[in-house]
Amino acid sequence: MALHVRNLTAGYGGAPVLKQCSFSISDGETLVLMGPSGCGKTTLLHCLSGVLTPYSGIMSLDGRELSKLPMEARRIGLLPQDYGLFPHMSVSENVEYGLMVHGLPPSERSKVSAQMLKLVNLPGLGPRSITELSGGQRQRVGLARALAVRPGLLLLDEPLSNIDQITKDEVAHNLRRVFEKISVPKIVVTHGLFDALVLADRLAVMLDGRIVQLDTPQRVLAKPANELVRKLVRRPNAQEILRSR
Amino acid sequence: MKLDSRHAIWGLYLLSALLVIFSVSIILYQYVAALGSWSAVLAAMGEFRVLSALELSITSSIAATGLAILLGVPLAYLLATRDFAYKLLLETLVIDVPQTFPPIAEGIILLLMLGPSSPLGINLAYTFAALVLAKLFIAGPFIVSFVARRFRDIRRSGMSLTARSLGADPFQVFTTIYLPLSWHEIAAGSAMCWSRAMGELGGSLLFAGVIAGQTETIPTFVSVSATSFAIPALAATLLGTTASTLALLSFKRLMPKE
Numbered sequence: 241m242a243l244h245v246r247n248l249t250a251g252y253g254g255a256p257v258l259k260q261c262s263f264s265i266s267d268g269e270t271l272v273l274m275g276p277s278g279c280g281k282t283t284l285l286h287c288l289s290g291v292l293t294p295y296s297g298i299m300s301l302d303g304r305e306l307s308k309l310p311m312e313a314r315r316i317g318l319l320p321q322d323y324g325l326f327p328h329m330s331v332s333e334n335v336e337y338g339l340m341v342h343g344l345p346p347s348e349r350s351k352v353s354a355q356m357l358k359l360v361n362l363p364g365l366g367p368r369s370i371t372e373l374s375g376g377q378r379q380r381v382g383l384a385r386a387l388a389v390r391p392g393l394l395l396l397d398e399p400l401s402n403i404d405q406i407t408k409d410e411v412a413h414n415l416r417r418v419f420e421k422i423s424v425p426k427i428v429v430t431h432g433l434f435d436a437l438v439l440a441d442r443l444a445v446m447l448d449g450r451i452v453q454l455d456t457p458q459r460v461l462a463k464p465a466n467e468l469v470r471k472l473v474r475r476p477n478a479q480e481i482l483r484s485r
Numbered sequence: 486m487k488l489d490s491r492h493a494i495w496g497l498y499l500l501s502a503l504l505v506i507f508s509v510s511i512i513l514y515q516y517v518a519a520l521g522s523w524s525a526v527l528a529a530m531g532e533f534r535v536l537s538a539l540e541l542s543i544t545s546s547i548a549a550t551g552l553a554i555l556l557g558v559p560l561a562y563l564l565a566t567r568d569f570a571y572k573l574l575l576e577t578l579v580i581d582v583p584q585t586f587p588p589i590a591e592g593i594i595l596l597l598m599l600g601p602s603s604p605l606g607i608n609l610a611y612t613f614a615a616l617v618l619a620k621l622f623i624a625g626p627f628i629v630s631f632v633a634r635r636f637r638d639i640r641r642s643g644m645s646l647t648a649r650s651l652g653a654d655p656f657q658v659f660t661t662i663y664l665p666l667s668w669h670e671i672a673a674g675s676a677m678c679w680s681r682a683m684g685e686l687g688g689s690l691l692f693a694g695v696i697a698g699q700t701e702t703i704p705t706f707v708s709v710s711a712t713s714f715a716i717p718a719l720a721a722t723l724l725g726t727t728a729s730t731l732a733l734l735s736f737k738r739l740m741p742k743e
Contacts, residue, residue, distance in 0.1 A: 289650055311649040324647035328665050338651030341661070389651055 242267050242425045243393055248297030250287050256295060257283045259449040265393075265425040265442075272428045272436040272457075274472070275446035281429045283449075285395050288427070289318050301392050317386030317424070319396040323378045325370045331357070331381050332366030338389035356384035360418055375403050376411040380418070387422060394426040400435045412438040416485060433473060437481040445469050457482060512730075515722055522716060529720035534697050534706060539724050542702040545613060546682035549620035550628075553678050557628035558671060562659060564629070565636030566645070580626040580633075588687025595619055595692040611694040616702065619688025624681035631674030635667045676736035680729040 248261040258280040265271050273281040286292035288299060290311030299306040306314055318324070325334050335356050336349040344352075350366075357363055360380035365373075373381065379399055386394060403411045416439055419426060428439050436443055436457065443460045445453045453465035461478055464470035475481075519526045529535055564576055583591075595618065597603075600610040609615045639645060639662065648658045664671075686704040693700040695709050703725035711718045 289646070291646060311646070312652045312654055314650070316650055318647055318650035320643050320647055322643070324642070324644050326644060326648075326662065326666075337648065337653075337661070341648075341651065341653040341657045385651065 242302055243427075244298065244300045245284075245288075246298040246300075248284070248287060248294050248299060250283050250292055250294035250297075252283075252292070257449055258287070258294070261297070261449075261451055263444060263451060263454055265427065267425055268423045270419050270426040270428060270439055270441045271444060272430060272440035272442070273444050273446055273451075274430055274433070274436045276431060276472070279446040280449040281431075281446050282397065284446075285397055285427070285429055288314075288393070289316055289395055290314055315389070315392040317389065317391035317394040319379070319382045319386050319394070319399055321398045321401055323382035323402075325378055325382055325385075327370055329370070330366065331362070331368045331370065331373070334370065334381055335366070335385045335388050337385060342389070352388050353384075356388045357381075359387065359421060360384045361414065374407075376407055376414070379403065379411065379415070383415075383418065387424070391424060394422075394424045396426065396428045398430055398435075399428060400430070400432065408434070413484070415439065433475050433478065434481060437478060438485060445472060512726065515719065515726065519719055519723055525716045526720045526723065529717040530724060532717060532720075534701065535717055535721050535724070537698045538701045538703050538706040538721060539728075541613075541616065541700065542683050542704070542725060543728070545616040545702065546620055546624075546679050548613075548617045549624055549682045550675050550679045552617065552621050553625035553628045554671065554675060557625050557674075558632055558664075561629050561632035561636055562663060565633045566640055580630050583622050583626050586623070586687075588685075589691065590687070591619065591622060592687040592689075592691025595622070595688050600692065610692060611696060611700055613693075613700065615693035616689055616700055619692050620682035620685045622688060623685045624678040627677040627681055628671070628674035631670045631677065632667055635670040636663055639663055639666055673736055676732055680733050683725055683729045 243265045245264070246262050248258060249256045250258040257278075261280070261284060263271065273284060275281050283292065287294045288306065290306070290309070294307060301314070301316070306316075326337065329337065332350065332353045335353040339349045339352055353366060354363070357365055360383055362377060362380050362384070365377070365381075370378065370381070379402070383396075383399075399415060400408055400412055412435060419439065428435070430436055430439075440457050442454060443457045444451045445460065445465070447468055453460055453469050460469070461473055461482070464473055560579065564572065595615070596610060599605065599607055599615070599618070601608050609618065644662055644666075645658050648662050649655075653661065684704055685702075686708060689700070689702050690705050690708060693702075693705075695701050695705045697706075703721045706721050707718045707725075710721075
């Protein structure tokens with residue numbers, strides 16, 4: 241298992257928002273954290289990425305205890321909700337950023353950048369300005385940038401929330417195809433069932449700071465742990481979405 | 486009678502026009518006043534005292550602005566990105582208070598602190614350095630406040646966190662994200678700082694003194710000669726305010742449109 245989280249409890253100075261959370265993810269697996277606003281899923285991302293220091297618990301990535309490491313040493317690729325692209329840099333400069341701050345020479349950087357842009361199906365887009373890209377393209381540039389530094393874990397915060405409904409289906413399935421090509425464990429935070437069903441290998445349903453069910457999407461749909469989970473995963477075409485993956 | 490809102494909006498325009506007329510007429514009246522005796526004003530502009538006062542105003546304001554950038558940008562970064570005890574007090578003291586300080590009081594304090602009877606044993610009174618320090622105190626806050634506002638926006642955008650997650654240390658984040666995204670604000674803050682420094686009076690008058698060719702600037706020359714040498718004072722005023730206005734207009738033209 242690549243990532244182990246045990247009894248993680250965290251908050252913002254007051255009562256804990258995240259309560260005794262435990263789970264593990266193996267290499268290549270995509271775990272989707274789903275739940276309503278305020279359920280603690282973003283707090284969990286903040287703990288893993290280093291924005292927030294947890295009150296207690298263990299976060300171990302490939303045997304390294306994350307809470308002892310500064311943010312830049314955690315080897316965690318982060319794709320924020322708005323993709324966090326740097327507007328003063330071109331597409332390739334964005335993708336190469338992590339390599340540049342690690343001191344890699346320009347020739348190696350551009351080689352990796354070209355590989356990553358090919359991986360996310362944006363070959364040849366390197367010289368473009370960020371402002372010339374569509375929402376889906378921006379998302380893939382953010383993903384290429386996060387992957388370029390060979391992270392041990394990829395965190396994606398609502399990766400489909402800024403994509404319009406017309407193209408969401410295509411963008412979500414493209415994202416899943418990219419996920420299938422990479423061996424990095426991934427955590428995706430979302431409040432949308434569609435996103436969760438397309439992307440998840442396993443689905444963690446969070447309510448009130450706790451993971452109340454953690455299983456494959458098929459089993460969560462078939463046997464919801466309680467009435468609240470049943471309401472969250474109720475969708476007429478859920479099976480159809482799962483079959484479309 | 487119920488006021489028609491389509492007509493009421495004209496009331497707002499009228500009120501704003503009153504302030505525009507008040508401010509612009511004061512600025513423009515110096516040119517109107519000069520028109521009556523333009524040849525004498527032009528001749529006064531060529532006088533040694535006026536020219537050296539202009540040169541000292543410009544050079545000391547450039548030096549104060551340079552110092553303000555060097556010290557103010559790091560302070561803006563600290564204020565925008567770190568939360569610490571008494572931050573509000575520090576911001577008030579460094580940014581707000583200097584801009585509302587009574588001008589003469591500033592001069593007296595600087596003279597007591599860094600003058601002939603300085604408890605620190607440093608005497609900078611009546612020197613070029615005194616001019617620069619007096620201007621830095623009053624004008625430096627413009628750079629800090631302009632740049633800190635931009636740095637806060639960048640922090641809120643989350644770009645700095647993304648950069649950290651990609652392996653950048655805090656100093657790399659400062660040089661590769663904060664600084665390149667804030668050049669316009671640094672330039673705009675510098676223009677405001679320089680223009681304010683050009684008009685600084687209290688500290689220059691008491692701390693740097695009014696020594697022609699050494700520490701006399703446009704504002705101090707005007708303050709000591711306004712009653713006895715009205716034409717040279719008017720000429721100096723025209724030079725100082727025109728330079729500041731042109732500097733501000735140039736930077737506003739350079740700033741990107743929202």
